[in-house]
Amino acid sequence: MTAIFKREFLSFFRNPVGYVVIALFSFISGVYFVNMLMNISVDISLEIISLRSFFIIIVPIVTMGLFSEDRKKGTEVLYYTNPITMFDVVAGKFLAAMSLIFVMFINVFIHMIVTKAFGGVVGAGDFGAAIVFFFLAALFVAIGCFASALTDSQIISALLCFLFILVIQMLSTFASFLNSSVSSVLILMNVDSEKANAFGSGLADVISWLDPFVKTQRFRFGVFGVAPLFFCLSMAVFFLYLTFRMLEKKRWSQR
Amino acid sequence: MIEINNLVKHYGTKKAVNDISFTVNDGEVLGFLGPNGAGKTTTMNIITGYLSSTSGTVKVNGHDILEEPELAKKDIGYLPEQPPLYNDMTVIEFLNFMCDLKKVRKADRKPMLSEIMDMVKISSVSDRLIGNLSKGYKQRVGIAQALIGDPKILILDEPTVGLDPGQVIEIRKLVKSLSKNHSIVISSHILSEIQAVCDRVVILNHGKVAAIDTIPDLSRRLSGTSKFLLTVRGDGDDIVSKIKMLTSIQDVSIRRSEGEYYEIEILVSNSAKTDPREAIFFALAKAGYPMLEFRSLDPTLEEIFLSITG
Incomplete structure (x- = not known):
C-alpha cells in the first residue's frame, strides 16, 4: 500500500495537477481570508464552509486520473500481476488523494495561526469545521475514485465526479422542491391535504437525511457528534468498495 | 514450474482460449507460437493473474493463481505486449517503485538494480524520463521491471516486436543468458525467433493447442x-x-x-x-x-x- 501511496502522491507533482490544485485553493482561500481581514471580522469556520463549495471543482481534478490513466496506459497490469492486493491499490490511491487535499488545506491552518497571532479568535467551531471538511473530502474523493474506475477517460471521469458532487450539493434544494411539489400533486389527486403534506415532508426528510452537509452543519458551532462523521466515513467506504468491485470486475469480464 | 490444466476463457460467445493444458518445467524456455488471435496473450494474462479464466486452473510452483495469488505472483516476472511503464517517472524511480511493489528488501535493492540495469544495458539512461526513451529502451526497461525481485519464472509477451534487427539479436542473447537460471515463457508469431531461443514449443491455433514439441522434433516434422x-x-x-x-x-x-x-x-x-x-x-x-x-x-x-x- 505504501508503494502505491508514494507513487501516486509524488505523481501529483510530476505533472501539473498537484500545483494547479494547491494554487487554486491557496488563491480562493486567500481571497476569503483577506476579505474577512479587511472587514475586521475573521471567522475561520465561515471560510472553511465557503471553501467546501469548491470541492466540486477541486476533487474531480485530483481524482480524475487515479484509475483511468492506469487503464488507458496499460500500467494497471502492474497492480494485477504483482504480489499486492486490490485493497492496497484502492487504499493507496485514496490516501494519496487525501494527502494532497491535506497539503492544500495547510493554507487554512496558516490563516488560523495568523488570526490567533493578531489577537483574533480561533475556537472549537473552527476546528469542527475543519474536521467536517476532511470527512466530506473523504466522501467526495471516494466518489471520485469510483468515477475514475468507471472509465478510461480522464475527462469523463472528471465529469462523472462533478455530477455526483453536484447532486449531493443540491440534495437539500431538491428535497424542499419535492416536498412542495409532491404534496400539491397529491392534493390535486384528491388526497386528504394533511396526509399529502405529511407524505411530502416525509419524502423530503428521507432525501435530506442523505445530505452530508445538513448532517454536519452543527460542527461549526462547536457541537460535535460521532454519527455524522460515521455517516460520511461509511459512505466513503461504500464508494471505495464499489471502486474495488469495478477493478475486480474488469478482470472477470467475459465480453 | 507452471502447470496449466484445461484452461478456458470466453469472450462473449467466442472462446479465446479453449481447453489448453501444458506444463512449463523448471529451467526451460518454452515458446508460444501462433498467429494473431490464437490466444497467446490471453493465456499469458491468465497465467500471470491479470485475467481470470472461465474455467481451468493455473498453478505456479504449486500455488494456484486464484487461491494463493500473492505467493504465485511472487515467482513471476511479466513483460506484457505493451510494457507497463509510467512515462512521468525516470527509469531509476520506476524500478525503485517496482521494488516496492515486489517487496524487495531495502538492503538488497542497490546491488540488484545495478545488476539488472547492467544486464539489460540501461544504466546509461537511468536518470532519464521513461516518456523520452526510444521504443527499444522502453522494451528493455520493461524487461528490467520483470526481472526485479528475482522471480523464477519470466513471461515475455512478444519481447522483440517493434525493435530494430540489432536490438532483436540483443534481446535474444539476453533471453539466452537468462535461461540459465529462469524458466521462461516467450511468445511470438515468428518461427525463427522461437527456434533461436526455445527448448520446447507450444503451437496455438484458434485457442487450442495444435502441437507441443521440442524444436528438433518440430523441424523433423516440418522437414x-x-x-x-x-x-x-x-x-x-x-x-x-x-x-x-x-x-x-x-x-x-x-x-x-x-x-x-x-x-x-x-x-x-x-x-x-x-x-x-x-x-x-x-x-x-x-x-x-x-x-x-x-x-x-x-x-x-x-x-x-x-x-x-x-
Missing part, C-alpha cells in the same frame, strides 16, 4: 515439406524441365522472371531419401546455367499449421 528458392540466369522453361527430371522433386515453378534471370521455387517430395541439392547444382552446371542464389525457404506459420493439423 517433410522442404522448399528451395534459386535464382538462375538462362532459359526459364529449360531450367524447369531440367530440374523436374531429377529424382524426388515434387514440383518446380517459376516465381518471378526478369529478362534472363529466373527465380525458381522447388518443392521436394516428402519421401525424398537423399538431399537433392547436389543433383540440382550439377544438373544446372552441366547445362551451363549459372546459379546466382540457392537457399532453403523457411516454412511459414500457415505451412506449419497445415503440416501439423493436416
Whole structure:
C-alpha cells in the first residue's frame, strides 16, 4: 500500500495537477481570508464552509486520473500481476488523494495561526469545521475514485465526479422542491391535504437525511457528534468498495 | 514450474482460449507460437493473474493463481505486449517503485538494480524520463521491471516486436543468458525467433493447442515439406524441365522472371531419401546455367499449421 501511496502522491507533482490544485485553493482561500481581514471580522469556520463549495471543482481534478490513466496506459497490469492486493491499490490511491487535499488545506491552518497571532479568535467551531471538511473530502474523493474506475477517460471521469458532487450539493434544494411539489400533486389527486403534506415532508426528510452537509452543519458551532462523521466515513467506504468491485470486475469480464 | 490444466476463457460467445493444458518445467524456455488471435496473450494474462479464466486452473510452483495469488505472483516476472511503464517517472524511480511493489528488501535493492540495469544495458539512461526513451529502451526497461525481485519464472509477451534487427539479436542473447537460471515463457508469431531461443514449443491455433514439441522434433516434422528458392540466369522453361527430371522433386515453378534471370521455387517430395541439392547444382552446371542464389525457404506459420493439423 505504501508503494502505491508514494507513487501516486509524488505523481501529483510530476505533472501539473498537484500545483494547479494547491494554487487554486491557496488563491480562493486567500481571497476569503483577506476579505474577512479587511472587514475586521475573521471567522475561520465561515471560510472553511465557503471553501467546501469548491470541492466540486477541486476533487474531480485530483481524482480524475487515479484509475483511468492506469487503464488507458496499460500500467494497471502492474497492480494485477504483482504480489499486492486490490485493497492496497484502492487504499493507496485514496490516501494519496487525501494527502494532497491535506497539503492544500495547510493554507487554512496558516490563516488560523495568523488570526490567533493578531489577537483574533480561533475556537472549537473552527476546528469542527475543519474536521467536517476532511470527512466530506473523504466522501467526495471516494466518489471520485469510483468515477475514475468507471472509465478510461480522464475527462469523463472528471465529469462523472462533478455530477455526483453536484447532486449531493443540491440534495437539500431538491428535497424542499419535492416536498412542495409532491404534496400539491397529491392534493390535486384528491388526497386528504394533511396526509399529502405529511407524505411530502416525509419524502423530503428521507432525501435530506442523505445530505452530508445538513448532517454536519452543527460542527461549526462547536457541537460535535460521532454519527455524522460515521455517516460520511461509511459512505466513503461504500464508494471505495464499489471502486474495488469495478477493478475486480474488469478482470472477470467475459465480453 | 507452471502447470496449466484445461484452461478456458470466453469472450462473449467466442472462446479465446479453449481447453489448453501444458506444463512449463523448471529451467526451460518454452515458446508460444501462433498467429494473431490464437490466444497467446490471453493465456499469458491468465497465467500471470491479470485475467481470470472461465474455467481451468493455473498453478505456479504449486500455488494456484486464484487461491494463493500473492505467493504465485511472487515467482513471476511479466513483460506484457505493451510494457507497463509510467512515462512521468525516470527509469531509476520506476524500478525503485517496482521494488516496492515486489517487496524487495531495502538492503538488497542497490546491488540488484545495478545488476539488472547492467544486464539489460540501461544504466546509461537511468536518470532519464521513461516518456523520452526510444521504443527499444522502453522494451528493455520493461524487461528490467520483470526481472526485479528475482522471480523464477519470466513471461515475455512478444519481447522483440517493434525493435530494430540489432536490438532483436540483443534481446535474444539476453533471453539466452537468462535461461540459465529462469524458466521462461516467450511468445511470438515468428518461427525463427522461437527456434533461436526455445527448448520446447507450444503451437496455438484458434485457442487450442495444435502441437507441443521440442524444436528438433518440430523441424523433423516440418522437414517433410522442404522448399528451395534459386535464382538462375538462362532459359526459364529449360531450367524447369531440367530440374523436374531429377529424382524426388515434387514440383518446380517459376516465381518471378526478369529478362534472363529466373527465380525458381522447388518443392521436394516428402519421401525424398537423399538431399537433392547436389543433383540440382550439377544438373544446372552441366547445362551451363549459372546459379546466382540457392537457399532453403523457411516454412511459414500457415505451412506449419497445415503440416501439423493436416
